[in-house]
Amino acid sequence: MSSPPPFRFPPSHRGPPRGPGQPSPFPSGRSNSTPADPAEAVRLTNDDAQFSKLSAMRSGYFIDDYLPFFMQPLSGDAGPEAVISTAEGSARIDPGCVHSRLTRPAFALRQVAYPDRRPPVINRGTYIRVRLFDWAVEAFLRQPGVGPGSLQVVSIGAGFDTRPFYLSAGARENLRTYVEVDFPEVVARKMAAMQQADHFAQTQGLDLPFASVYGPLHASAADGDLPLSLTSEKYALVAADAADTAALGRALFDVARLDRHRPTLFLFECVMVYIRPAAADGLFAWLVAPDTGFSSVGMLLFEMIGGGDHFGEMMVKNLKSRNIQLPGLLDDLGAHRARLQRAGFLQTPSRRTGFAGFNLHELFARVVSRAELRRLNTLEPLDEVEEWALLMSHYVMYCGYSEAEAAGAKSATQQVAHPWEAFQQRCFAQGCLESRSIDRAAADPALGPIPGGRLPDGGRTGGRLSFRAPSPP
């Protein structure tokens, strides 16, 4: 099936106007506010991730066509009165305005200097985090030999993630449901941004950016035990506190209607570290609980580790000064593996399990192909190699899976047990991140198909640096 045509605002508009008195769902201004409420501080880590992604995108690391819908223009108000009406193709670009993306293709964002630009170390790390999860989800969904509509993905603490909307067509075909779970406040903001974008597009007679991916989206307000949600045929955005397995169960099974016998991949992208260890243990145990848990479940987890050294101490201290606590912080990969074992996720008699993990420093060297590394090195010079090594070695990513033994694994389609081991290997395969390895659903017809992550140079980038590629490690 063909991918939906890319959504384009007409040149004279700068994005959806907000109704009077409507609070903006977008991250407000700089992402470095320090809220007094620790819970709010954790919710705002979503905003931090958004700004990091925006910075990485503007520096040319990857393209995320949906990210601008969740960002407000940095230069201030973008209400209808700020509309720029110009001749076709000659719209003035306000350097601070993210929505210039909508008046010009993505290369307009390729600017060298602007406020909130993250240092190259952060841009590069954001790149690897985003792309590895992209790759893993694609690898999971595009497994050979699975029937259409048979696989499930659950993203815990998804925030303003845009991944479900730019999955490739092939991936979406095998998808049964993609569920995103986060706190009610975050879900409310995300819903509002999505609905605003779709509503505005509708008033302009354009394709709806979000509804066109998975079909019409139905919003449900919170009602008693039923949480706030936005659902459609293959997608659900549901409010729940992941530390509360009863609420999570309602979200996943009652609202998102997951089938616990379908192979399901859970994504924990920098989220468990904010949860109390006891609750985290409870969640992992709940995933594989006999009779109520998932019979075939995998997980991909990314977060920081303490490392037992001064850098880790400084990290805890620095984040504490922003009121961000890390109650679930573990020392190293071994501690993560041990936790999964204690929870019964790994090395349980009646289940086939596996675990493979790396720290991000070794993972980067492993998964980025030489061609892709050459491309990255043309974007920004990595001046502090030592700092990169320090920072990245304090983050880990791992894949674990737990599947009830073949005899017990009831599958509606009577398939053989899913090759989780093959998935795990494909996840972290050497050189798996190529510029072209992920089909992007939204290709810009004006520019021709854009390979994932490459930005054409329309001559407006203003002084591109080109550095020699380093020799491979």
Added chain:
Amino acid sequence: MKVDLDECIERITRLELLDISLINFLCESMKELLLREPNVVHISAPVTVVGDVHGQFYDVLEIFKVGGKCPDTNYLFLGDFVDRGHHSVETITLLMCLKLRYPDRITLIRGNHESRSITQMYGFYTECLAKYGTAQVWTYFTDMFDFLSIAALIDDRIFCVHGGIGPTVQTVDAIRAIDRFKDIPTDGPLADIMWSDPDPVKEDFSVSQRGAGFTFGKRVVNRFCDVNAVDHILRAHQLCMEGYQILFDDRLTTVWSAPNYCYRCGNKASILEVGENLERNFNIFTEAPESKLEAPAIPKVVDYFL
């Protein structure tokens, strides 16, 4: 324009920014001064050598406490005054004022961060914009950077440079021959001395992970010292957890003067005191108390992935 440099120094020490026209005037004066200085500056010992400071202003003040005030102590700064830290503007302003005030007591040579492209990525541009509301100040500073000397010789025996050496720069004369009055290119001899790193396990040159410059090994260092009749190479450019690192049988030293780099690396810093007889003494220090307590004027994220 009559300017009281002592007053400027006093004001900037209190983190009171100098206004734009004054910065312009000072940068112009600095360019005139630097125009008369050679690529390779000759310095007499004793002198205290300082590595990267990267806009960590309170730690720069700490250096003057620990090493002695300028001009009571002679100083050689090995570049990388700006980027990464919260106070690049104050740092370069102070160092520039000190150079103008005591031109024979303090030497500033250029680092790879004294460049237009790098400062747009690593924070100096953003800081100028935030503190002055215009990028004009950044233009004044980066124009001035083009005039900085690029190496130094202490008593003709100790060779000092920001990064290191490259295959096209095997002699001090080759450095003297460089046309330095331009932005640092991405390759060539000027890039090499700004970007290169020693490699303790190698013998010769190899490609650098940084994407510019080279790595150089023991044979290169020995040959350089022999050919140029120097005893030692002093450089900065690389983070050292202990504040300094000595390599190649005491023929090369890295000095790193930004403690707890980027407010997160938790490293020590050092300054190197070179005595009258060229004896070398490391003075190690950690971050200034104010660096720990400060609430930056521009709220700045200490970056992690969250």
